Amino acid sequence: MSYARTLRCRKCGREYPLGPVNLCDFCFSPLEVNYDYKSMAKDVSVEKITSGPSSIWRYRDLLPANDEVVDLGTGFTPLTLAANLGRELGLTQLYLKNDCLNPTYSFKDRAVSVAVTKAQEFGFTTLACASTGNLAASVAAHAAKAGLKAYVFLTSDVEPEKLVGIAVYNPTMVAVEGSYDQVNRLCGKIVEKYHWGFININLRPYYAEGSKTLGFEVAEQLGWRSPDCIVAPAASGLLFTRIYKGLEELSLLGLIGSVNTHMYLAQAAGCSPIVNAFQVGSQHVHPVRPNTIAKSIAIGNPADGYYALRVARQSGGGACAVTDEELVAGMKLLAQTEGIFAEAVGGVVIAGLKKLVASGMIKRDELTAVFLTGAGLKTQEAVADVVQPLLIQPTPESFEEVLGEQKINSPG
Numbered sequence: 001m002s003y004a005r006t007l008r009c010r011k012c013g014r015e016y017p018l019g020p021v022n023l024c025d026f027c028f029s030p031l032e033v034n035y036d037y038k039s040m041a042k043d044v045s046v047e048k049i050t051s052g053p054s055s056i057w058r059y060r061d062l063l064p065a066n067d068e069v070v071d072l073g074t075g076f077t078p079l080t081l082a083a084n085l086g087r088e089l090g091l092t093q094l095y096l097k098n099d100c101l102n103p104t105y106s107f108k109d110r111a112v113s114v115a116v117t118k119a120q121e122f123g124f125t126t127l128a129c130a131s132t133g134n135l136a137a138s139v140a141a142h143a144a145k146a147g148l149k150a151y152v153f154l155t156s157d158v159e160p161e162k163l164v165g166i167a168v169y170n171p172t173m174v175a176v177e178g179s180y181d182q183v184n185r186l187c188g189k190i191v192e193k194y195h196w197g198f199i200n201i202n203l204r205p206y207y208a209e210g211s212k213t214l215g216f217e218v219a220e221q222l223g224w225r226s227p228d229c230i231v232a233p234a235a236s237g238l239l240f241t242r243i244y245k246g247l248e249e250l251s252l253l254g255l256i257g258s259v260n261t262h263m264y265l266a267q268a269a270g271c272s273p274i275v276n277a278f279q280v281g282s283q284h285v286h287p288v289r290p291n292t293i294a295k296s297i298a299i300g301n302p303a304d305g306y307y308a309l310r311v312a313r314q315s316g317g318g319a320c321a322v323t324d325e326e327l328v329a330g331m332k333l334l335a336q337t338e339g340i341f342a343e344a345v346g347g348v349v350i351a352g353l354k355k356l357v358a359s360g361m362i363k364r365d366e367l368t369a370v371f372l373t374g375a376g377l378k379t380q381e382a383v384a385d386v387v388q389p390l391l392i393q394p395t396p397e398s399f400e401e402v403l404g405e406q407k408i409n410s411p412g
């Protein structure tokens, strides 16, 4: 039994029954799941959570699921102390939350596992989504596991490396010749006509809840406390707001102390509408036309941009943008100091972290948790120039000859 009671409008507070609906009829603002925290608090405890499964479903009491869950084994990914990268950047307590290690290699599995569980409860037989690539893979995989049909709508310029990892689960794949914002608008029209469970449209309130588990896990893995600083990427801005909500809920339930975490969001300079608004002190996020190789987060008109902006400001955090060149350097730095190959979005976060430390926003001894939300094999092209093997004949002489040449040619 779940403690979710209603859906509540984030703006006007009107309440709705728990169903497949994402916008308030009165003010068109997003709806979010509203819980009975009093009853929840009586039931949850550190002991209960830690004796649960090593997946997001250890936090089941804090999620909106009644029935059998659809689970691929998502979550409880490593949080590792990054001593080498920390030394390089000038941080003594840098932790990396490695969500590259989820079943379909991105954090989206968290959100989708919860949304598909609800889709089943609501009786949908077909799932769908608008995606920049990662969500499509996750939806297709969960549909396969749940025995449901799936339609995934993608931007036609999605990285080719992502395509097989979507198609292999056998969804109906629709490549749309347009931007993500156009794909999303199209899906908004399709959802009105077909009775499908659109993971990031009519099921969005539940999809949003899954991302809270990133906040839960980081706090648990740090020994039940919230970090001083968090750096996370933003596309629609939803993930960023939900990491914070996860921390706030743990605090509300008395599982951690008060949350004094500074929340910093990172975007690619070629698509940074939220950062732009933060920097000019505006409350309004003005849409932009994306132009970046970080395609997973190329959303020009972010649905939760306003709320992400609010979290960054209210938490005493910030926002920063990095160029494509900087993000590529960030991907390489992460791989070459910590042995983690994250996708272009990870490069954005690492390059953003570097800037935040260099500018003194994040201080040397602050405990900082950085979110790596997708795996590098999805965007290999971004760093393809690293492949420069020594070509030799199958003889020791050839190896030594080429090695000698390389030494002579290599600087230092």
Ligand SMILES: Cc1ncc(COP(=O)(O)O)c(C=O)c1O
Pocket (backbone or CB within 6 Å): 106, 107, 132, 134, 135, 233, 234, 235, 236, 237, 238, 239, 240, 296, 297, 343, 345, 373, 374
């Ligand atoms: C790897 C990765 N990180 C972060 C995000 C940002 O998610 P959100 O739209 O919740 O801001 C996405 C979105 O697609 C993503 O694919």
Ligand SMILES: [Zn+2]
Pocket (backbone or CB within 6 Å): 009, 010, 011, 012, 013, 014, 024, 025, 026, 027, 028, 029
């Ligand atoms: Zn409303």
